[in-house]
Amino acid sequence: GIVLEPNPKKKKRFNEAAIEELNRKESGSLADVCEFHIREKGEELMTLSDLAKVMAHSQEELLPYLEELKAAGSIYQLTMKKDTYYWHKDSMYRMQQDMTRDLTRYHEKYPYRYGMRKAEFHNMYMKKVKQNVFDECMKLYVDQGSFQANGEFMSLKGFSVTKDETYLAIEKLLTDTLENAGYEILRFNEIDLKGYPEPVVMDVLQMLLLEEKVVRCSEEWLTMKHYMDEAKEKIEAFFAENDLLTFIQVRDMFGTSRKCAKVIVEYMDSIKVTKKLGAETERVAAK
Known part of the structure; x- marks a missing residue:
């Protein structure tokens, strides 16, 4: 029975x-x-x-x-x-409708963002579901063509950031500033925003980071990606003939300040090009 x-x-x-x-x-x-x-x-x-x-x-x-x-x-x-x-189809469909509504509003409010972070959806809809299960739910939506995912972001199917006149002007402002700075690496708060709202500039910057045009050397330091690529090549070439690299050598190699040399070295640590050995200011090849 x-x-x-x-x-x-x-x-x-x-x-x-x-x-x-x-x-x-x-x-x-x-x-x-x-x-x-x-x-x-x-x-x-x-x-x-x-x-x-x-x-x-x-x-x-x-x-x-x-x-x-x-x-x-x-x-x-x-x-x-x-x-x-x-997962019942009714619950899945109901949540899909809610997500579509919220993403539509989100895209309208933040036109220069890829979409909403998955973590935000997790907090909004499935708080009691484990992270790995939630990730599978999102993958199911994407596989069915309901939404699209870009890394940690979810967006409506077919959505793309509209690179309008304002977006392109802010992008040029940021890239020109970082290009001109060279290896005098800048903090975000050192960039003249020319009157543009900071939240909007941050959204464009986030896009440049995701597109790998700009890199964040740490939480606050920013530079063009190609500068760090070139720095990586020079430092690897240096280690082909030398065993030890110091902050002063990096400073002289890139014609920058000791402060920025430290930022460059710490970025190289993060991508496994260098590693600390002994003194704080000394590095050896990571490989």
Whole structure:
């Protein structure tokens, strides 16, 4: 027989919704009851192990019915290392509609951003779902063509940043400033924004970083990517003939200040070109 509710919650007498729920469970097949519980779980998703407990059946007994639901397109399966998760199509569609609404608003408000960070979606919609499961949910949307992903960003399908007159003017301002600075590497707050709003400039800068036209040498230091590529080549060539590199040698190599030489070296540490050996100001080849 089918156990309708092995762990029933207290319900009010003559509650029509509760009576309808129990009637559905009593009259439905095991597949119907599985679907009911998965739908009820909503965006939290139902694991196979939890479903087995709720249904008072073994996982093996439920698998044929779950396969039936999958084949009918009623549920989606996410297979993870520790458990298998099931997501009802209604919940998935409802969340897709909400995400579409929020992304549309987001693109209108922030036209110079790739999209919303996945972490923001996680906090908005699936707080109780583990990160790796949430990532699989987002991948499912992308695979189905509902949205597109660019690294850590989610956007509407077909969306691209509109590089209008304002965007191009800010891009030129940033790249010209960094080009002219050369190896006198700048902090963001040292750049003259020419009256453009800082949040908008930051959005354009983020795009330049994602497109790898500009690199962030640390949290605050910025330069053109090609300068760091050239610095990498020079430092690797230096190590072909020398064993030890100092900040002073880097300063002289690039005609810059000791402060900027330190920034260059620390960036080379981060990309595994150099590594610290002994004194703070000395480096050897990382490889």
